[in-house]
Amino acid sequence: MQDIIKTIFTESIQAQIAAAEVLSDALESGALAIAQTLLNGNKLLCCGAASSDMLAQHFAGLLVNFFETERPCLPAIALSNEQRQLSYASASEELDIIARQVRAFGQSGDMLLAISIDGYEKSVVSAVEAALTKDMKIIALVGDDGGELTGLLGPHDVEIRVPSKRPARIIEAHLFNLHCLGQLIDATLFPQEDLA
Template identity: 80%
Template sequence: MQELIKTIFTESIQAQIAAGEVLQDALESGALSIAQTLLNGNKLLSCGSASCDMLAKHFAGLLVNFFETERPCLPAIPLTAEHRQLSYSASTEDHDLFARQVRAFSQSGDILLVVSVDGSEKTVISAVEAALTKDMKIIALVGDDGGELTGLLGPNDVEIKVPSKRPARIVESHLFNLHCLSQLIDNTLFPQEDM
């Protein structure tokens, strides 16, 4: 069993090294896009597929509260599956859940950050489609080949694509990448000399 544990750690470390080599430009672009959006007086909305929903909520929480250093609150709204309970319509499809919230809470100039394992989850796809009709920029954290989600992204959108096919490694990398974005945003908006 200890050999298996060592193998799991090694695989995770190798996935992070591979991501670190290919994601630098995407992470920089994503952080600068979010910072500029917030400076413009707009907000960030975030959502994730079933296995990534908590990551999307975590990132919104880091913006509203703080990452490692206290600073003013930043406007971020985590889209949530709890709104399903508010629906009176039996015809409301689960895959439309985030899309309805995007239409309700967003405005032109906002950013939608989506977190997905393989880019094929219908809830995330429909949210991105709704955001595109509102003239929002998309930041997509995906893995593998990006799936259908990659095809929806335009030249002004940002794709942070983890170079892995293993869902566990992709989710681990997403968390690291969201923390990286948080630190880059904080350093951009609230620079500190001792960093």
Template identity: 65%
Template sequence: MQEQIKELFTESIQAQIAAGEVLPGVLESASISIAQALINGNKLLCCGASSCHMLSDHFAALLVNFFETERPCLPAISLSPQALNLSSQPSTNRSRDIFARQIRALGEQGDLLLVLAINGNEKSVISAVEAALTKDMTVIALVGVDGGELAGLLSANDVEIRIPAKRPSRILESHLVNLHCLSELVDMTLFPQGEN
């Protein structure tokens, strides 16, 4: 069992090294997009498909509060996966449109949508991106595998942070590291500190 544990750590480390080789450019681009939107008075909306939603909450909380250094609050909202109407009217699209409806209600031109997915084929995230694009919002997508259907929705103005992994657990771990990286880069851009 201990050998299996060591293998899991090794696999995780290798996934992070692979991500570190291919993602610096897109992480820089995403952080600049976030910082510029916030400078322009816009906000960041975040959502995540199923197991990724906890990371959406975490990232929005880091921006509203702070990452590692105290700073002013930044406008970020994690969209709720529980925002269902208790109406007795049946709807087959409720779970698919759960984030899209909130984007149509809260999103404005110039805002950013940050989405987190495992394979890019999650219907709730695809619907969210489609809604954001109708609002002229820029999309930052963190996704694994081959990007799925989600990758095909993105334009040159959007940023795809594609994790070079296929295993869901490794993709989630990389998403967390990337969100922490984005938090630090946004803080460095908006609130530069003097040399220590």
């Protein structure tokens, strides 16, 4: 059992080191894009499917409340992945539940932060497609080869792709990357604060 535990830790550390080698530019671009969106008076919509949904809620909460230092509230909304919000949804609408919220709340100039393990989750892909019809920019946190989400991204969008195929390592890296984005956004928007 001890060997298994050490192997899990080692694998996680190695995944983080590999991510650090390739993601610094994407994280910087993502943080600056979110900060600019907020400075322009727009909002950030956050979504994810399955286990990524909790990460979307966590990140929106960090922006609305605060990350590590108190500061003014920032406009971020976690889109619900729960079907009970649409009590009269048909079967096809249930698959499209996040996209419906993007169409309801998203406006031109807003940004969608889409969190996915492999880029193939249909609800997240549909949400990105809906955001593109609203002229919203996209930040996609994905893993593996990026899946369908990668093909939807344009030159002004940001892809933060974790170089791993293991879902557990991807989720761990997504959480770390979201915390990194939170700290960078705070440092950009509130530079007088000591947020390092």
